[in-house]
Amino acid sequence: MLEKSFAEVVQLSLPEDKRVSISAVTVGLSTVLSCAIQGTLRPPIIWKRNGIVLNFLDLEDINAVRSTGFVTSGLRAQIFRQKNQVPLPVPPVILVYPETQAQEPGMAASLHCYADGIPNPSIIWLKNGMDLQPRLSKQLSLIGAYTCIAKNDVGVDEDISSLFVEDSARKTRLSVGNMFYIFSDEGVTILQPNECEVRKHVKRSDRIVASYEEVCPKGEGDSPPKCTWASAVTVRDKYIYVTQPLQNRLLLVDTQAQKAVQVVETDPVPVKLHYDKSHDQVWVLSWGDLGKTHPTLQVVSQASVGEEHRVFRTQFQRVDDFFIPPTNLIITHVRFGFIFLKSETAVHKIDLETFHRVKTISLKNYSCVPAGMGYTHLSGYYFIHCQGRNSTLVPPQLIIDSVTDSVIGPNRDIVGRPYVSPDGRHVATPDYRSGLLRVQTVTFQGKLQLSHEFDLGLNISDLIFQPSFMESNQYSIVATSRSGTELLLANLSTGRREVLKTLKEPIPPESWSWNSANRLVVSSGLFGQFLVTPAAQSLFVLNGKQRSPHCELSDIKK
Structure with missing residues (x-):
């Protein structure tokens, strides 16, 4: 018996002007994406992003991710593809500094305004309602109310900085962002960088307010006694949490009282902290012992409030490292983080509210053991720093799409740890093998472009982004050498770079056990021009605006 079967053929069509559909929507609002493929019978529709099939289409949690490249296709006899681009503009958000200040007659004053938004906002200044020439900051000597206004295509934001003139002006109060807390062998030094003035020194033998213990109790075989620190975070300009790995605890420093006020007991050898501002939590990674076994x-929940703080142990074991995306002016809430398990070719997505594992993303096909991560909200991409299972072959970075939680593939041939600028527009990766520093720019359409390649010949220890003092929405890179006296200053707007070689030798890598950054570099906040970086036997204060050393404190060690 002979049977015949016939496949049903459906005539499909897609108008030329619908092949690319752009649906603009402001962050926080909803939108509808429609598929314009038509046929005599309704064809089955597949939605894809970056080539990954979506099981469902829900953009509710995308926030400021640049949702471009959603593709629909009609199947059966004919295939059509429609590209849906979803730009997500964000209204400006601004900060001014200081909110108020008083100056003596004839003295100049500085007012600063920082704005972020998508697309980049333009900035204008008003004085008592009258227009001034737009600049990022103003040098002024006249009394008045100065209004900074930031504007882009989808909104406006403004704030006021008031300037008073008094015959005997009180000194404008400095925030914690203008003070450096230096944790050294001898205790805690509170430094005002402008005059290189030590405001206070908390000695290792000083007593903690709550428990009356010593700040740095003498350990076994610790002669002479000294303090040992590993990691520190600022919590809402109220506390500084700092790890004391050999005492198995955290020390809390009250930044208003400038005193050590409490200790929090942890699992043995706490070495890494991260402050999750979205949930007011401090995350603590402990090794268990010096062998990391x-x-x-x-x-620590409710890290900024309450009189007594305690740690809660999560269910996660064998954690080699963790990553929580940072917040900024326009991204104020983060729901998920990631953990890496020792020698495992995967990253595990965790819910920061419930402390539960959400998903495991396998990196096995790329032979990638994750060693670090970065994130930019402009494209919704996570960048994975990969290590191979052997030391001879190092895989390139991988890119994970935060919408689909899928691996898109390698990030070109770029190898190393990614550093992402606070506004998400720049991704810098130092390659310790070649000495190259490669910088990629993320466009507002979410595309990655290689913008700079600096041949440094340096093994970089630490890297930060410092906001430009002359242009809005621009940054300079400041990076330190792991083994030498060099410090890199690179302007990402012009591509100009300088290497300072006047710093002293860093702490030897073998003497710094807690992480790879044996020479940190720390800025004095969004509006601060100063940075600090340690040497083996001293501390250097740098003037980022003048791109030069400012002073050296020779009595601060390690």
């Missing part, structure tokens, strides 16, 4: 991940 029993690592655990703990959380």
